[in-house]
Amino acid sequence: MANVEGSSDSKVQEYLPTTGLVHNEEIKELIFCKPKLMPLKSVTLEKLEKMQKEADQKLKEQQRLPTGVAVLPTFES
Numbered sequence: 001m002a003n004v005e006g007s008s009d010s011k012v013q014e015y016l017p018t019t020g021l022v023h024n025e026e027i028k029e030l031i032f033c034k035p036k037l038m039p040l041k042s043v044t045l046e047k048l049e050k051m052q053k054e055a056d057q058k059l060k061e062q063q064r065l066p067t068g069v070a071v072l073p074t075f076e077s
Contacts, residue, residue: 041049
């Protein structure tokens with residue numbers, strides 16, 4: 001047995017089919033991303049609502065006080 005498997009002298013012959021169908025199937029599927037959570041209210045809308053509430057509170061406070069008393073506004077940051 002001069003020609004043993006695994007020896008460097010043996011060559012593998014290529015085999016190309018001459019009949020039949022060569023077929024490549026590519027399936028395209030939709031890939032969904034994770035849903036992005038969005039706030040129900042924007043930051044700007046929340047700031048506007050906060051400002052509106054503060055203005056309403058000041059108005060109610062001014063209406064409760066007697067007419068001769070003045071209230072100095074305080075600015076909070």
